[in-house]
Amino acid sequence: MDARLANPAPLGLMGFGMTTILLNIHNAGWFPIGSMVLAMGIFYGGMAQVIAGILEFRKGNTFGLTAFASYGFFWLTLCGLIMLPKLGLAEPTPEAFMGWFLFLWGIFTLFMFLGTLGGNFVLKFVFGSLTVLFFLLAARDWLESAAIGRLAGYEGILCGASACYLAMAEVLNEKYGRTVLPVG
Numbered sequence: 001m002d003a004r005l006a007n008p009a010p011l012g013l014m015g016f017g018m019t020t021i022l023l024n025i026h027n028a029g030w031f032p033i034g035s036m037v038l039a040m041g042i043f044y045g046g047m048a049q050v051i052a053g054i055l056e057f058r059k060g061n062t063f064g065l066t067a068f069a070s071y072g073f074f075w076l077t078l079c080g081l082i083m084l085p086k087l088g089l090a091e092p093t094p095e096a097f098m099g100w101f102l103f104l105w106g107i108f109t110l111f112m113f114l115g116t117l118g119g120n121f122v123l124k125f126v127f128g129s130l131t132v133l134f135f136l137l138a139a140r141d142w143l144e145s146a147a148i149g150r151l152a153g154y155e156g157i158l159c160g161a162s163a164c165y166l167a168m169a170e171v172l173n174e175k176y177g178r179t180v181l182p183v184g
Contacts, residue, residue: 005059007174012052012068013126013167019045019075020130020160027137028153029146038079045075063115074105099141106134121184122166129159 019040026033049072056064081098084090093101113127136152139145169181 008055010167015048017163024156041079103138
């Protein structure tokens with residue numbers, strides 16, 4: 001029996017990356033938020049990342065556990081913030097207060113970025129660009145700036161795409177036993 005465990009990171013990275021791209025297509029101003037973004041946020045961005053985090057726990061990877069479980073719960077919380085008022089279960093969060101929510105996630109992500117400094121280039125890029133994204137989104141809400149929101153949207157699409165790239169690099173590089181997609 002093979003005692004080797006599969007790498008759960010590609011699952012978590014794809015859940016994060018694809019959901020981030022979809023939400024930031026909205027932030028860039030192309031489409032309104034709809035059921036597709038919310039469903040992705042709950043199931044792939046949320047639940048799949050939490051599962052990936054739990055699997056990282058099994059592998060003894062504290063960084064992976066913390067990152068995937070935390071961002072999975074971020075997506076679930078964000079969907080809750082959007083859906084609870086629509087269901088009449090809570091008042092909408094004022095934009096300035098939402099800025100503080102996003103700012104705190106930016107601080108958390110900055111510390112997680114520091115944990116990537118010994119890793120590959122693409123991993124550093126994912127966390128570095130995510131840090132910038134959270135701070136841009138906080139600034140958007142604090143300043144009520146549609147222009148900063150659109151900029152954040154484009155930056156978020158790039159961030160999400162980099163996570164998808166890293167996920168596929170990890171899958172393909174492992175599958176073929178060689179570097180198919182370089183990660184630096």
